[in-house]
Amino acid sequence: MKQTPLTAKHRAVGAKMVDYAGFEMPVQYAGVLEEHLTVRSKVGLFDLSHMGEFELTGAGALATVNLVTTNDASQLQVGEIQYTCLTTEQGGIIDDILVYRTDSGFLLVVNAANTAKDYAWIEQNLLPDTKLTDRSPELALIAVQGPKSAPLVEEVLDISLDDLRNYTFIEPTFHGTKILLSRTGYTGEDGFELYFPNSLAEQLWDELMSTGEKYGVAPIGLGARDTLRLEMRMPLYGNDVSEEITPLEAGLGRFVKFDKGGFIGREALLKLQEHGITRRLVAFTMLDKGIPRQGYPLLDLEGREIGVVTSGTHSPSLNKPIGMGYVEIENSKPGTIMQVQIRKKPAQAHIIKGRFLS
């Protein structure tokens, strides 16, 4: 199993470690519920060094990014970031990623489980005069998330973050080394992601932990990362999105820019948009008891199968079960009452509009 530069730190404080995408990662420290609520009310640190980072440079970099992704990277100024999808010719989601516009080109941040697959796909579709570099092995990533994340990062880096908008980044220094700091995250809280050379990881982690003590900082594992994103209705690759799912079905249509010109998957997605999608990702809460889980069937009130749960958990903030799943388009309206087949018992659920947590 691969390790991150912080694996020893997680073990030292007794984190429960699991294999995630081939990396030995902390799934929980103090407990998922407590960690979740720490991020909602204070500030938490996540080691996300397992994630992949690719650099695209050269005269063909912009055209390559726009060929392999659905969003329009030409709209990005240096210092701006966009969420986008890599799609197959059939419009299926190869990965959902972030694209950073740097002064030398683009930085693509990809899901850890997809790093090798994405790299191969982009390499295969590289336009002339474009250089693709995998920076994943040398870059560490710490996310600082929660209402107290700004004062904490400001103090550790000795900078002001007042002017740093969401989905933009700057390149401050940490002990003389340039790092990348973006106002992004996967929790729905104000927060930051810091990319930097592996060699700085332990020092940066320690300084964030010690400076953050007065804000109640705590390390947060992958367990709470999942409940935090699900409360905000953010899809997780492998659960809610995959190569069998298109961005249009996943509710990611606003990240598909048909007007930008040709891109891989455009024809298929255009056709799907014209004919109309037949299933849609919905969010639901339970009317009966029980926790929905990935793979449980979704039924209409007559018991006919209309879809499947793709993510489900107990929401720590709301103290009740929440879920997402795909259902037939005609049964996907907010307010629709359906059933989740939980073991032997169907339990009623209803489709909600918007996020679980406002």
Added chain:
Amino acid sequence: MSEKILYTKEHEWVVVKDNIVRVGISDYAQNELGDVVFVDLPELGDVVEEGEGFAVVESVKAVSDIYAPVSGEIVTINEELEDSPELINESPLDRGWLVEIKVDGVAQTGDLMNQQEYEAFLKGV
């Protein structure tokens, strides 16, 4: 109570009093599961078979089947768990008990482990 506690290889514990067998999950099991947020217990009067999955304990992340350590009828369930499933984490061997099963005749507990044997078993897990 703890001197009479017996364990299964699936990390349930039982305490036998005459023909009534109280069942719960071990401290090791609750710790492995993490924060318990939901407990799905059988109905009073349900008849369970030894080895059958008869209850489910769910943490935020995981769903864990609980297997009947003996055959018999469910005669009591821990109703406190409905509103306070966290009792399983806080007090796995006491307030976090799950159900009581009434067995026919004498409970067969010969192949269960005592505290010492269970601790040795855990070292091999």
